[in-house]
Amino acid sequence: MIQRPRGTRDFPPEEAHRRRAVREKMIDVMERWGYREVATPTFEHLELFTLKSGEGVIEEIYSFKDKGGRDIALRPELTAPVMRMYVSELHSSPKPLRLYYFANCFRYERPQKGRFREFWQLGCELIGGKRSDSEAEVIAMADEVLRAVGIKGDIHIGYLGLMRSMLKKVPEAHRQSIMRLIDKKERDALRELLQSIGAEDLGIMELISLKGRGALDRAEELSAALSSVEISTECAESVHSSMETACGEGRREGARASARSGRSPESEVKLSEFREMLELLDAYGVEATVDFEIVRGLEYYTGTVFEIYTSGLGAQNQICGGGSYELASLFGGSETFSTGFGLGFDRIMEVVGEVDQPKPPVVLAFTPDVKIDAIRIAKRLRNVFPVIIDVMGRSLSAQLKSASAIGAEHVIIVGRRELDSGKLVLRNMVSGSQEEMSIEEIEERLRSAFV
RNA sequence: GCCGGGAUAGGGUAGUGGUCAUCCUGCGGGACUGUGGAUCCCUCGAGCCGGGUUCGAAUCCCGGUCCCGGCCCCA
Structure with a gap:
């Protein structure tokens, strides 16, 4: 050492x-x-x-x-x-x-x-x-x-x-x-x-x-x-x-x-x-x-x-x-x-006293079969707010767990279903509630949280 | 350069000259491959370094390194 x-x-x-x-x-x-x-x-x-x-x-x-x-x-x-x-x-x-x-x-x-x-x-x-x-x-x-x-x-x-x-x-x-x-x-x-x-x-x-x-x-x-x-x-x-x-x-x-x-x-x-x-x-x-x-x-x-x-x-x-x-x-x-x-x-x-720490990034959780699409979506969303995606090959469940561990307030969930419907899931990790939204709507919703 | 107090897994800790070095937390995985926190299980991970004493040292001794505080200094 x-x-x-x-x-x-x-x-x-x-x-x-x-x-x-x-x-x-x-x-x-x-x-x-x-x-x-x-x-x-x-x-x-x-x-x-x-x-x-x-x-x-x-x-x-x-x-x-x-x-x-x-x-x-x-x-x-x-x-x-x-x-x-x-x-x-x-x-x-x-x-x-x-x-x-x-x-x-x-x-x-x-x-x-x-x-x-x-x-x-x-x-x-x-x-x-x-x-x-x-x-x-x-x-x-x-x-x-x-x-x-x-x-x-x-x-x-x-x-x-x-x-x-x-x-x-x-x-x-x-x-x-x-x-x-x-x-x-x-x-x-x-x-x-x-x-x-x-x-x-x-x-x-x-x-x-x-x-x-x-x-x-x-x-x-x-x-x-x-x-x-x-x-x-x-x-x-x-x-x-x-x-x-x-x-x-x-x-x-x-x-x-x-x-x-x-x-x-x-x-x-x-x-x-x-x-x-x-x-x-x-x-x-x-x-x-x-x-x-x-x-x-x-x-x-x-x-x-x-x-x-x-x-x-x-x-x-x-x-x-x-x-x-x-x-x-x-x-x-x-x-x-x-x-x-x-x-x-x-x-x-x-x-000096305490300083406000930055908000943890938004986690884009995805099922392994849509990784390519997830990467494209993350790239787009990063123009508006910080986004991280899994790089450990974790299961969706493990991705949620990881998001929780880093204190993420929001997780966006993407799978085959969401891609087909064009509506992603935006989950609020604090309240536990979630709703289906288009990418544009998500951008609009979270934009103000990261100014 | 001087004085004092320290150093055990990533963080926090317990302990004894002699089984496999505690416990908590953490990381990773699983139970639960499309939904986190709870719980349970598994894995990972440590006595600062180098000498000496001893049958045997993480424990005792010496030296060094680093940390904390003070002196000196402080452009």
């Missing part, structure tokens, strides 16, 4: 149908927002992903050398492939581009609740829009996509602009460590680190504790006060040795981010954009919590970042993450503002 590889799943008919029904509801929302589906290869050059996320991700990527010696990776996510496609073949399309995808991804991770090695992501990328409007649209759409399948997510929105301004005052070597500690919610370790480098006055600790209404006003005060705060760079060496590894890994990306921050306008301006974005979200009727603790670790995020949580998933309670990013230039395109989200489809399937 061959087992499934670890972390993969089979989807029997009922589950496959559930997944399709849920997927279609969510896709329908995105189509109504004017997003178009795109698809990319299941495997890509490994470099596409290391370029975006660093060499560290190789550990969790299914990668291999193909027969030509190329380093190939099964896609672990779709933002990079979609941006690659944008840069290589869509960069001259009218802006903005509204794209969505639904596809399987692969990560070599330890499976647990809501986490598999092959999993499905649903996501969108809004490429080339203006900051506040794009962000509000994408977040509002994410909210609606979830609501379409009965999930009320808990939306937390953070903003990286101010944090990056604060971090500019900190020796570069520590920036990545600080972001990581924030993301992991390790407050004590964070406070310790900030003190050890003399950065406790920047307001980072207070900023990340700001939540909800009023958070923005206080953030603006912190931002205004920031210009007067200076810290000595001489403290740079007094760090925890335990941080060294993380600092080393983050250096390349850190450098990239600081270059980006360098050409950004003042943080106060960007906060006003963030404020505007929140106002737009109000207009969309979306409830969200401002939460400066959401930093999403990754360096390519530039402004607004958000995460959506739901209950009932154990340790993996995040079902959606996204934000604004700058990746096009990394793949050789010109700098293009983009916003997107990725949504964990398998986790959504854990949370």
Whole structure:
């Protein structure tokens, strides 16, 4: 017996149908927002992903050398492939581009609740829009996509602009460590680190504790006060040795981010954009919590970042993450503002309720002597509703029994008598009643039951 | 990579170091070859894999695989 590889799943008919029904509801929302589906290869050059996320991700990527010696990776996510496609073949399309995808991804991770090695992501990328409007649209759409399948997510929105301004005052070597500690919610370790480098006055600790209404006003005060705060760079060496590894890994990306921050306008301006974005979200009727603790670790995020949580998933309670990013230039395109989200489809399937299953097909039962005619009749009827016929050489009695076993509501019975009279028997398997009808009448009768 | 709990027919289960490994359900067939569900009968179908201990292992031990949950990580 061959087992499934670890972390993969089979989807029997009922589950496959559930997944399709849920997927279609969510896709329908995105189509109504004017997003178009795109698809990319299941495997890509490994470099596409290391370029975006660093060499560290190789550990969790299914990668291999193909027969030509190329380093190939099964896609672990779709933002990079979609941006690659944008840069290589869509960069001259009218802006903005509204794209969505639904596809399987692969990560070599330890499976647990809501986490598999092959999993499905649903996501969108809004490429080339203006900051506040794009962000509000994408977040509002994410909210609606979830609501379409009965999930009320808990939306937390953070903003990286101010944090990056604060971090500019900190020796570069520590920036990545600080972001990581924030993301992991390790407050004590964070406070310790900030003190050890003399950065406790920047307001980072207070900023990340700001939540909800009023958070923005206080953030603006912190931002205004920031210009007067200076810290000595001489403290740079007094760090925890335990941080060294993380600092080393983050250096390349850190450098990239600081270059980006360098050409950004003042943080106060960007906060006003963030404020505007929140106002737009109000207009969309979306409830969200401002939460400066959401930093999403990754360096390519530039402004607004958000995460959506739901209950009932154990340790993996995040079902959606996204934000604004700058990746096009990394793949050789010109700098293009983009916003997107990725949504964990398998986790959504854990949370959504039951889905109506399709009606079983109509069974065309026949006596063995009229099999040829039965096949012709079935072929005709399939234009109107699903029909199955026996392929096991069963007796009429056994065909009825089989129809009953699969829950068929209707059975059409055909034998010599029916063919001669031109009237087939339509039997209702629920009530047990039956009547004689022509094929046309049967088509008419059952047509409405299968819409 | 780490910690804990698991694995007996397709599904759900019982049990013991020693007859033919339980029971329920299911699949297929029949009683009933022109009418299903009920009932009865028959058939099919199992101890994750590999080692070890033993006269003998599904049971005890070790390793692996996979499942469930947690940690790490989470683009």
